[in-house]
Amino acid sequence: MKSLIIKSPTISARSIKALLFKVIFLGIFMFKMKPLSDKINTIDFYVGGTIMVNQLIGVPLEGFAEFSRKVAADGAVLLKNDKQVLPITNGEKVAVFGRVQKNYYRSGTGSGGSVHVSYTTNLIDSLRAKSEIHVDEQLASIYDDWIEENPFDDGGGGWAAEPWHQQEMPLTDEIVKQSQAVADKAIVVIGRTAGEDQDNAHEVGSYLLTEEEKSMLKQVTTYFDKVAVVLNTSNIIDTSWLKDYSVQGLIYTWHGGMEGGRAAADVLVGDVTPSGKLTDTVAYAIEDYPSHENYGSDTCNIYQEDIYVGYRYFETFAPDKVQFPFGYGLSYTTFSYSEHTANTVNIDNQAYINVSVKVTNTGSYSGKEAVQVYVEAPQGELGQPLRSLVAFGKTKELSPGESETLMMHVSVNSLTSYDDSGVTGYRSAYVLEAGTYYIHLGANVRETVAVSVDKDLGFIVENTRVIEQLEEALAPLKAFKRLKPGEKRSDGYYNPTYDDVPTRQISMQDRIATRLPREIAQTGDQNYKLKDVADGKVTIDTFIAQLDDAELATIVRGEGMSSPLVTPGTASAFGGVSDTLLHYGIPVGCTADGPSGIRMDSGHKSTQVPIGTLLAATWDTELVEELYVFEGKEMVRNEIDMLLGPGMNLRRHPLNGRNFEYFSEDPYITGMFAVANAKGIMKAGAHATPKHFACNSQEQSRNKVDAVVSERALRQLYLKGFEMIVKEGDARGVMTAYNPINGHWSASNYDLNTTILRGEWGFKGIVMTDWWAHMNDPIQGGEQDRRNTQHMVRAQNDLYMVVANYGAETNAMDDYSLKGLENGQLTRGELQRSARNICNFLIEAPVFNRDQVFKDSFGKLSANQAPSKEGQSLSAAGSVIPSSIGSVTFKIAESGEYRMFAALKSPGTDLSQTACNIVLNGETVATAQTNGTGGEIIKQKLQRIELEEGYYKLELDFTKPGMTIEEISFNKVN
Known part of the structure; x- marks a missing residue:
């Protein structure tokens, strides 16, 4: 067992600051069922035996949610308002139809929406709180009773499992007539979600209304003279049905985050006058969009419409x-x-x-x-x-x-x-x-x-x-x-x-060969620390010269998710992910999803803000910049250096499941709001990471579908927002996409990441892959593989995200960085260039100014008194098998410190993500997290914990369902 222990007599305040690390309660290491001692690498940091804990981690920032409510209201888009059906005015009584009044959507699904919040809001309760109007409570109670019997369907809670829509309550004429007799107006609420790894579909219940929703509209418009429809959706949906029903009002309230319900109510009653406007064109039919003919292939998506996307097409042809x-939107x-x-x-x-x-x-x-x-x-x-x-x-x-x-x-x-x-x-x-x-x-x-x-x-x-x-x-x-x-x-x-x-005319081989960076002569350890570079005592090249080839290959690997080296439940740790890199004072940076709020799979709470669709619909960059100052402050509070956002791909087609993270079909408005996002976060001291660079226009087959697109369309449309956030927003991080562009995967695309991003735009930060991305040869193209990190580094995508926790130094993924160095596919100078990029970024990141320590232990946990029924007894080592209800009582026979391990499996895909907190005697002591294992049992190293002799109740809290935990092991630490 390898260990690096630093105690207070031998560590200075400066070294602590440079070596960082934070106290957390979690450590994960994934490997197949092999002897544990072959793989374990423990890193323990403490000062004088005292664990330093940031008590504000998981505590939402004061005032953030309230401000996000203001933004959510400003992004509502009123598309129709005949007979002044809106706002609902003083003294009026309103009947609210549709189950989504209660099951109100706050965000899309996947990494862009996975935020643990301390509360959420819905529309019906928010309307009830408005003293100036009255809600038809009899109708509301009917919905309450029906929803209790027909609860929200989350698809089992797994990755991309949630359906696009929810079952709607059937209405009878009697229910509607009773409501019409007491109410002045009717509100019909229709909801949709969408998200990562699952596109929308041109089907009922997704882009199209269901028969139940149509029936609801027909019944309500038959009995009410004033009807407004509220669309609580992540993206535009079909609204051609307006011609079929006597609907006077139509308003998109989108997904407004945790305060979305209150924000929608603010607009409906006129406390806020709607001022949002569309950032997409709403066509009568999905077939009318110029990209539709070429959308949805599993292998090749030809951008035949070229620069004529959205309104550029419709207003021309x-x-x-x-x-x-x-740009359309009405006001009161x-x-x-x-x-x-x-x-x-x-x-x-x-x-x-x-x-x-x-x-x-x-x-x-x-x-x-x-x-x-x-x-x-x-x-x-x-x-x-x-x-x-x-x-x-x-x-x-x-x-x-x-x-x-x-x-x-x-x-x-x-x-x-x-x-071109x-x-x-x-x-x-x-x-x-x-x-x-x-x-x-x-x-x-x-x-x-x-x-x-x-x-x-x-x-x-x-x-x-x-x-x-x-x-x-x-x-x-x-x-x-x-x-x-x-x-x-x-x-x-x-x-x-x-x-x-026009097709390619240049030689990529010649371009790369003539622009190779010079190699820095390796010197070995000269006792220089990264702080010495920051202080101007040595150059960055002198510092990088100390790193040997193995260390260079290690630094381009990030670890995660839910790394024990950074804030619990976050996306990755990068930088000083080995003992030797830590020795050089390279801190460990922390990244976290996502554009709509900080994702912490440990269950820690943060503030969920409105989706990108809504933010751009405000047409107010100053407001959004102020919102992301709050976001940046919450990042700093949670010791997070980089937010994996904004999402800024163009909404080329309405069915892209991830459109909710993006801003518009237009590149200029996309860039303007991306700049506002980045500036706000940087004002607070942290950094944005624009994604997905580039052309992530569909989720279906997103890791293999080739974007075949002209150079003109790329530069004028699909890269323009990224160019703006680099040049005007001073972004210091970029995440590449899963997909190839013109035959070369984004993560290893030399022209994308070096010729354009760094050469033409002057980008000085770090480039990272999307999580578990594939790469191929930037010269020859050809087959792709996750292990092709030699091609990634050659393209100047600096960081592979992510290998298993504790796996960067041991090359747990068995990547080809060093093999590429041996066979000439990569030079040492290119590895050193990426190491330089990473270290330069970390000097400017919040982590470089934090005093942090890390101790790979939860600490001491007290035992319970003997339960009525004794459980399994454990001595020096043993395992506990949770019951079918996810809990078990067991006895520790010998006091001491134990290392925990989890044997688990997940049936999901390799990009799906699940998480489970391990709870002992009511205390969350660790988190297990994994992507799909294909149903195969793997073992993860968790952390150490000091246990007294006595009884313990183990419970499982699945914060992201989809995982099965077979057993929890406790090995006595000698």
């Missing part, structure tokens, strides 16, 4: 297919626009078009208005959408009659297009084609007015000019045709045509 346009009040002007200015040697407009509240409610600016570029040689969003702004809350002048800045560089073919005469360059660029300003993409620029009709470019000359990168290998505007129709729109997509 098919405006008649749109039910609700991009009305606004007028006046005094709109535009002029060109130079700011810091950059050309901008300043667009100004006076917004006046002309209605009777206070409210906010989001104003949008679009450009109509000349078609030129490249072809262009008729509209592209280039700026937006949002007023403060304006009282009736009050005005505010908004100033929005449009960078002239944002009007450029990428020429050379048709303009400038291949591999961002160009500004000659012609007039018309500026449109308005309330949504459809309701706009043209604004003159410097008294001209638009911004005039006399001659085509290069704004940024780059080089070919990420061009596809596969030939295909892409959409482009053809002949202009009499109605001003275009007929579609197609042209060939």
Whole structure:
């Protein structure tokens, strides 16, 4: 058994600070059923025998939930409001239909929604709390009784097991008639969820309404004259049914986090005037979306629509297919626009078009208005959408009659297009084609007015000019045709045509060979610590020179999930994950899911905020930045360095199950909210990790479906938000996607991670894989494998996430980093480059300034008095088999310190995730966590615990169901 013990007489305060580590109650080590001594590596940290514990871990940040309620209300999107059905006004009585009034969704499923909260809210109870209105309690009680007999179906609680919708209570005419006799208005609540590893489907109960939901709408609209539908969904769903029912109101309240129920009630009763607007186009039918024809393959997803995603397609080719346009959203009040002007200015040697407009509240409610600016570029040689969003702004809350002048800045560089073919005469360059660029300003993409620029009709470019000359990168290998505007129709729109997509011309082998980093001559241990680099005493290269090849291969491995080295239940530990790396003062960084709140599978509580869909629908980046200052503070409180978010892939198709984590179909609004997210977290002292880099447009077969996409579409759409968060948000971490892009898996894609991210954008942080990702050869492509870390490092994806806990130093995954070094697939300089990236990041991370210690022990637990029925007796070693109800009583015959192990299995896939707390005498003493084991029993090392002679009751608390624990072992520590 290997052990590193540091005691107070031999450790300085500086060393403690540099070596970090935290007290937690959990340690996990996964391995097949082999002798335990072959695999165990214990690391014990203590100072003077005292365990230092952060008592605030798992304590939600004060005021965070309350602020998230405000944000959730601001993101509600009102799409229809005939007869002023909303708001519900003073003295009115409302009948609420639909089970989701009680089983209100707060987030999607998977890692983006797995947040343990101290409470949650629903709509019906939140409406009841509004003293100014009245709820039909008789109807509510009918729902309460039915829901008690038909409880919420979580699919067994396993990974991606929860169904998209819940069974709806059948209504009778008598129930509806009784309610209509006492209520003034009806609210119908329809809910949907979606999530990781499970796309939505073009089926009833997912994108489409169920027959029960349709029947509910028919019955309610038959008896009520005023009916509003509340959509508590993670993403847009089909709303073509509006034509079939007399529905006066329609509002998306989305998933608003733990305060979502209260936020929705705030909007419905008019305490908050809705000011959200769509960040997607709502078409009449799923088949109308341009990506639909090529969506859902298990192997190859061709992005034939090219840059014409969402409104860029509909406003150019098919405006008649749109039910609700991009940027659309109503209010309880009305606004007028006046005094709109535009002029060109130079700011810091950059050309901008300043667009100004006076917004006046002309209605009777206070409210906010989001104003949008679009450009109509000349078609030129490249072809262009008729509209592209280039700026937006949002007023403060304006009282009736009050005005505010908004100033929005449009960078002239944002009007450029990428020429990947050379048709303009400038291949591999961002160009500004000659012609007039018309500026449109308005309330949504459809309701706009043209604004003159410097008294001209638009911004005039006399001659085509290069704004940024780059080089070919990420061009596809596969030939295909892409959409482009053809002949202009009499109605001003275009007929579609197609042209060939340029394919790769460069040699990837030559590119990599000519750009290899230099190797640093290895020196061995010179007694330099990472703190010496931070203090300027030695260079980072001098420090890295100390690491031998095994240490270099270790540092590019992260451990998790629920690592014992970091905050309980979090996603990974990285950096100083071995004795020798710790010796050099490399701290252990901590990452945690996710975009909607901190995920801790140990059951520790945090604040769950609204989903990305809702955040972007606020059109208020300042508000969202302030929200993520709270998020950053809660991260620092929980000793977490990196939040695995924001999610920022484009919502290319409505059925992507993970759309709820993302912001929009538009790259500019995606980038703006990603920047707000990153800035907020960094203001609080922590870091964001934008994901999934790039083109994660479907969850089905997400670890193998190839995104075949043009270089132009990649640069202008799918990478643009990432570019913005790096350049404007100063993001220091990036997570790559599971999928390949043009034949090369994202985690080992050289052009993605080195040529573009670091070379063109100047990114200085660390790049990590998604958890248990696959990689292939960045030169040859070909077969992919999780063990291909040599290809990962070559691409400058620095960290493999994750190997088993205690497995980084022992190479538990048997990866190929060192083999690649031996056979020439990897150079030492490339490994050293990734080590440098990781260490430089850790110097800037919160962990570098924390005084922390780690002790791989729960401490002492008192025994119970003898129970009425004695259980199994354990002496120096033995195992306890929990009963079918997950508990058992046993006796410890000899006091002392014991090491715990768990034998467990999970039938899930290799990407599924489950967790279980181990509880002794009412105290949570450890957490077992695993992804799917295919039903095979594995053994995990947990932590040590000091037990008195006596009786103990062992219970299992499954915080993420799907796991079966066969036995818990207690081995006496000598």
